[in-house]
Amino acid sequence: MAFRSPLRRFDFFQKTVEDARIKTASGGLITLLSSGIILIVILLEWIQYRKVVVVPEIVVNPSHGERMEINFNVTFPKIPCQLLGVDVLDISGEFQQDVQHSVSKTRLSPDGEVISVDDLQPNSPENEDDPLNSTPEEQKCGDCYGAAAFSSSETPGCCNTCNAVREAYGRANWAIGDVDAFKQCQEENYKENYESQKVEGCNLAGQLFVNRMAGNFHIAPGRSSQKGMHHVHDTNDFSREKDLHDMSHIIHELSFGPPLDPSIATKNPLDNMVKKINSPDYRYEYFIKCVSHQFVFLKSNMETIDTNRYAVTEHERPIHGGREEKVPSHINVRGGVPGVWFHIDISPMRVIHRQFRGNTLGGFLTNVLSLLGGCVTLATFIDRGYYESKKMKKT
Structure with a gap:
């Protein structure tokens, strides 16, 4: 009690007696x-x-030598799948010709209904015609008709299918002419199949894995090849049926990197893009500026996501050989290959989205x-x- 008495002088919370309190x-x-x-x-x-708030910051992209994933889904209502191919080129000189291992081709009827899907992977059990799935006793070596030196590296010197012969001729930059001259094409009824499919459409979807550097990938008719520094397409088959084809297309999806949850992602600029034209000799070009985006989540059990977002500028034009009555008067006609080109430019910056508590x-x-x-x-x-x-x- 003696210790507490001096502390009373410092009490700012003075008490009143109960009888002195008034309640109203x-x-x-x-x-x-x-x-x-x-x-x-x-x-x-x-x-x-x-x-949870997201605070963005911009840094110089520290990644070097990375590969980038491209996801795409494009429909061509008036070009059959057998005429279309997907090629990839970049400034380092890497060339991926007619990519098939990660791309599916869906044949579409003139009404847009699915006919069949060609998505067989190399060496898969379903691909019975792949010579790599055969036992040594079953393997055969088909004639390449003078183009054996340019045949596929998987079966050097052998052309067991009509497509293998056509690929070998394409690498050699030789004209194919009449495909019935090749036994493989006769056995596969290539001409009959082509005639039955020429009024169809095609959907191409899949993934491409490219170097993270400037370049392009494109979807164009005809077998492609490299002639020195030039990239060319053999469009003879496409040109013979011009009245049936045009370069109209629908881009259902185009994204770079792993998909994001809709709650943190925005719509990609080219998703659900529709282009219609009545000319087969037409070229669409999309110039894409791709920026790396990284998402760092608040919860430690969630992995960081590295993906990409992009902005795009469009350009379209007819090429030589187009039917002039279908070409707008304000557009200049120049050369080139018909198709859809996606030119990719990589930004050196990275945007980091960090989550914080409010x-x-x-x-x-x-x-x-x-x-x-x-x-x-x-x-x-x-x-x-x-x-x-x-x-x-x-x-």
């Missing part, structure tokens, strides 16, 4: 209102504390305590003022 109806109403306000404010502060725990507690003190003090002033004003009226 107005004070009770103010207490209830201020309590409700305090609860609402605390709830709002809790929501703000639990809220507030820290310390900030949440500080705000709650200050709001409590402020509300109680304000309510005390209001109650005291109202009480004193009523007291003065009575006197």
Whole structure:
């Protein structure tokens, strides 16, 4: 008791006796209102504390020598699958010709209905015609008709299918002429199949894995090949049936990198893009600026996602040989190969999206305590003022 007595001088929280306290109806109403306000404010502060905000920052992209994934899904309503191929080129000189191992081709009827899907992977059990799936006793070596040196590396010097012969001739830059001159094409009824499919459409979908550098990938008719520094397509088959074909297309999807959850992703600029034209000799070009995006999540159990977003500029034009009555007068006619080209330019910057809480725990507690003190003090002033004003009226 002797120790406590000097501390009384520092007590700012002076107490009153119970008999000296006066309770009023107005004070009770103010207490209830201020309590409700305090609860609402605390709830709002809790929501703000639990809220996750994304703060972007830009840094120089530190990645070197990475591969980039391209996801695409494009439909050509008036070009059959047998005429279309997907090629990839970049500034390093890498050339991926007629990519098939990760691309599926869906044959479409003139009404847009699915006929069949050609998505056999190399060496898969379903691909019975692949010589690599045969036992050594079953393997055969078909004639390449002078182009054995240019045959596929999987079966050097052998052309066991009509496509293998055509590929060998394409690599040799030789004209194919009449395909019935090749036994493989006769056995596969290549001409009959072509005639039955020439009024069909085609959907191409899949993934491409490319170097993270400037380049392009394109979907164009005809067998492609490299002649020195030039990339060329043999469009003879396509040109023979020009009245049946045009370069109209629908881009259902085009994205770079792994897909993102819709809650954090925005729509890609070329998704659901529709282009219609009545000319087969037409070229569409999309110039894409690709920027690396990294998403760092608040929860430690969620992996960081590295993907890409892009902006695009479109350009379209007819080429030599186009039917002039179907070409707008304001567009200049120039040369080239008909098709759809996607030119990719890579930004050296990376955008990092980091998730943070809307507030820290310390900030949440500080705000709650200050709001409590402020509300109680304000309510005390209001109650005291109202009480004193009523007291003065009575006197």
